[in-house]
Amino acid sequence: MPKGMKNMRTLLLMIFAALSLSVSAQTITLNGNVKDTTGEPIIGASIVEKGNTTNGTITNLDGNFSLKVPANATVIVSYIGMKTQEVAIKGKSKIDVTLTDDAKALDEVVVIGYGTARKKDLTGSVATVNSETLAAIPVANATEALQGKMAGVQITTTEGSPDAEMRIRVRGGGSITGDNTPLFIVDGFPVESISDIPATDIEDITVLKDASSTAIYGSRGANGVIIVTTKSGKEGKISVNYNAYYAWKQMSKKLKTLSSGDYTRWQYERAMLDQNSTKPDEINPSDYTKYFGNYQDIDLYDNVDAIDWQDQIFGRTGHTFNHNLSISGGSDKTKYAFSYSHIDDKAIMQGSDYSRDNLSLKVNSKPHKRVTLDFSIRYSNTSINGAGANESKSEVSTADSRMKNVMIYSPFNFADLSDGYDEDSQLTNPLKSVTDNDRRQSRKVFNYNGSFTWELIDNLKLKTEFGLEHNINNDNRFYGVTTYNSRINGNYQPIVTFTDKEREKFRNTTTANYDFKKLFKSKDHNLNVLGGIEYIKEQNTTNTDEVRYYPDFFTADEAFKFSSQGTAFSIDKYYNADDVLLSFFGRANYDFKSKYLVSATFRADGSSKFLGDNRWGYFPSAAVAWRISSESFMENSRSWLDDLKLRFSYGTAGNNNIKSDQTSRSWSSSTTGWVNGETSYWSTGKQMINPDLKWETTHTRNVGLDYTLLGGKLSGTFEWYWNTTKDLLIEFPTSGSGYDTQFRNMGKTENKGFEASINWSVINTKDYGLSIGANIGFNKNKVLSLGTMSEYAAASNWASTEIGSDYMVYVNGQVGQIYGYVSDGRYEVNDFKGFIDGKWVLNEGVADCSEVIGSKYLRPGAMKLKNIDGSEDNKVTAKDRRIIGNTNPTHTGGFNINARVKGFDLTANFVWSVGNDIYNANKIEYTSTGKYKYRNMIDIMAEGSRWTNLNADGTICNDPTKLAEMNATTTMWSPAMQKAVLSDWAIENGSFLRLSTLSVGYTLPKVLLNKVGIQNLRFYVTGYNLFCLTNYSGFDPEVSTRNKTALTPGVDYSAYPKSRQYVIGANLTF
Secondary structure, three states: OOHHHHHHHHHHHHHHHHHHHHHHHHEEEEEEEEEEOOOOEOOOOEEEEOOOOOOEEEOOOOOEEEEEEEOOOEEEEEOOOEOOEEEEOOOOOEEEEEEOEOOOHHHOEEEEOOEEEEHHHOOOOEEEEEHHHHHHOOOOOHHHHHOOOOOOEEEEEOOOOOOOOEEEEEOOOOOOOOOOOOEEEEOOEEEOOOOOOOHHHEEEEEEEOOHHHHHHHHHHOOOOEEEEEEOOOOOEEEEEEEEEEEEEEEEOOOOOEOOHHHHHHHHHHHHHHHOOOOOOOOOOOHHHHHHHOOHHHHHHHHHOOOOOHHHHHHOOOEEEEEEEEEEEEEOOOEEEEEEEEEEEEEOOOOOOEEEEEEEEEEEEEEEEOOEEEEEEEEEEEEEEEOOOOOOOOOOOOHHHOHHHHHHHOOOOOOOOOOOOEEOOOOEEOHHHHHHHOOEEEEEEEEEEEEEEEEEEEOOEEEEEEEEEEEEEEEEEEEEOOOOHHHHHHOOOOOEEEEEEEEEEEEEEEEEEEEEHHHOOOOOOEEEEEEEEEEEEEEEEEEEEEEEEOOOOOOOHHHHHHOHHHOEEEEEEEEEOOOEEEEEEEEEEEEEEOOOEEEEEEEEEEEEOOOOHHHOEEEEEEEEEEEEHHHOHHHHHHOOOEEEEEEEEEEEEEEEOOOOOOOOOOOOEEEEEEEEOOEEEEEEOOOEEOOOOOOOEEEEEEEEEEEEEEHHHOEEEEEEEEEEEEEOOEEEEEOOOOOOOEEEEEOOEEEEEEEEEEEEEEEEEOOOEEEEEEEEEEEEEEEEEEOOOOOEEEEOOOOOOOOOOOOEEEEOOOOOOEEEEEOEEEEOOHHHEEEEEOOEEEEOOOOOEOHHHHOHHHOOOOOEEEOOOOOOOOOEOOHHHOEEEEEOOOOEEEEEEEEEEEOOEEEEEEEEEEEOOEEEOHHHHHOOOOOOOOOOOOEHHHOEOOEOOOEOOOOOEOOOHHHHHHHOOOOOEOOOOOOOOOOEHHHEEEOOEEEEEEEEEEEEOOHHHHHOOOOOEEEEEEEEEEEEEEEOOOOOOOOOOOOOOOOOOOOEOOOOOOOEEEEEEEEEEEO
């Protein structure tokens, strides 16, 4: 072999040997043990090579692990509930790691306006719910997840339908006729609602409550800001999560109605009372006998089974199936998160169902160390079918209310009773009412967001964001032949309204953020400055078409499909004026040694909703905080006191939450064949314009104390606030002008309150955990001024015009005060001189209620009201009404218990409300006949409880002594009266304590799951609305159904009943 070739072979062998030695020297097998501070091994702890997340393992039953890693690697050791450690190997082949409990609350990062901040550095009032809390309880949407979790945030589920409105109020709200809904921000984009976002897609929800936090949002922040951050991808291997649950539910409470026999006896007495003045001694009145036969046979009805109409309409077992699939992962350059969710809800009401599909994609890319690109898409498609949802905002008449027909309908089908609407008895068959009030709704939301961030120089970041949201809402409403609308406006033929709404919103925000840490020579000083400009434009269109006179046999399906078979009555197309908002804003945060903190914000908003000099609003705020625990005089307390911070803030925020065409005239086009033969016309609507409108402004003051004790085991806050809102945007009545109302700036309100929250981690070890959290919020609303008015009346209109104004706002009063008569029980026999000349004559000095209840019903046993105004004639009139109730709670709150033992976990969430009144309109309607006949009633008016006027022979008793003897043990008045009457008898204490959710789960050991490639598998069972402690006599104390105006909260009328629900589910992660 040539010498050169031999030398070359020797050289190659040496190089190969060196490479082999090098490789073997760089890769080692690392063995180790992980334990807790008590020396117990930690099973299932994660050990991952830093920078190579695909290389990892978990500890076994003894806490041991083995992993091949480079000799100079660093491994990350982590376990849920414990502090993560990074361990540098430095050539070692064995390591022992001790993990300690994680008390990370102070270093938590929370989202604030246009940025983030450490929880310990906050100067404003901010509350957060994280993804762990959201994941513990399966809920259909984000709003449900907030209930009872935050002090000062009141969430009311207005009724029990699958798509029920969930009303959110942050510290009460300052507007009177305006909308007090907070501003919702999702990933930086302002949205109308967060109820279409699955809870599984959410990373955290933050509520900004004081102006120091909300003023950065300027004109939209007066009612608080709720910021939702959705989940992003994380660096590492692909993670696949599948969550699914199945639920079944049933109506949680029923009200008892009269039996067949009792119902029949009352129908006889009612008919006799109607003819009492002319034929008191003649039995078997025709109003009775034509349906029920002779009085002598009335006992036969005791053997007739009563139909449970509540069960017929709301008694089916509802079923819900919900599943979510999410895929996430990425590298240090690009991260992604994809999610698909589907919920299908067959509700407890006949013909009622709900479904929603959600898609989301979020991509974060870092193509350069100074450049970041973010992009996200969200899509939701919601369908709501059936007659269930409350329609108080759009109803034609309360006559078609579904629960009303269920409760007042006859308990049996008597002769000649129509199976639809019975003209004579004025009863509508509940089953027919469901099909004749059918409704099909769909809502589609497309949301696109993108941002570009460039770190121009060290610590100076420029960011520009673009967002587009497109909403498409379709609402098809069928009025069958039994409905009020069809009878009055459709000649007893079906009517359909087709309503289509579209909304587009565009947003562009550009911010510059600079951290001055490199300019300060000392680390004691920290200053961060943010400045930005924002442009938002919103466009709305509404198309409403009404088709009448379909063939009377048409069903909803046929009418929706074949609209040409009806007659086009009206075609309305309305374009709202564009809503444009241009804003400039800034914020500066400074702290010295994290001991003294100062922040200031400023925002200038220019809105197209206002004109001239009123167009721009300016909203500054400032806040200071003092970390008392860092002072030298607190040194002796540091063994148990981790953090104690006192905060104070003052600022202003605005509200322009009115339609965009209130300052300049806009026209709408309508097509009709009913205006003097013309086929179309143009109009300006029913509201008068006001070119002088300006911003509604809220000034807030807030004092807070944050504390963390015992190594983070105990933490919480105390807050006191005082908010005043001036230049209220009030919808002022303008009768006689040709318009109904006009928005004006007038009046002033205030909200004062106190809030407290506490979180206690009682036990937090590897195998055991117990934590308790609680919060409470007190709020007192007061109207300081109503401008030129001394009072402002509002009507819930549940009884059409019979009751009239049943809410009243007074200066120095509150919004939500109920206005009506004061009950004085019932008239007793000794209130009368006697039965004289065919009528009962009152004693002197006894209040005369005949104007209210009807003169022919003024007799012993009739409803009695107090003469409040002291009129000399002692007549009870409309002037005797006063404030009889207040729907505002004294305090609201919630508490939760979380426990875990080995792989088992338990979560219980309680919510409460104390001191609020409920206007039980159902109780009025279900206990009085009014001008109607043949209605059933609830058992409050059962035989033996209600006053009776019947002799044994079927005649009306007008003998005082005998009447008194017959009613010695009865407690209620007679249901007979001329109309519905609101008195304080119908106002009930709505306080309650509800176990809203109870969940028990089990997570399989990771050691077993790792063998089949599964990271996590948890099974759980959950119960919703398991019990509710309350003295309220209605279906449920958490109710508010008459929501056409904000002035009429807390009315319980014909609500879709709430259900009790049971869930089984699983969380799976690959």
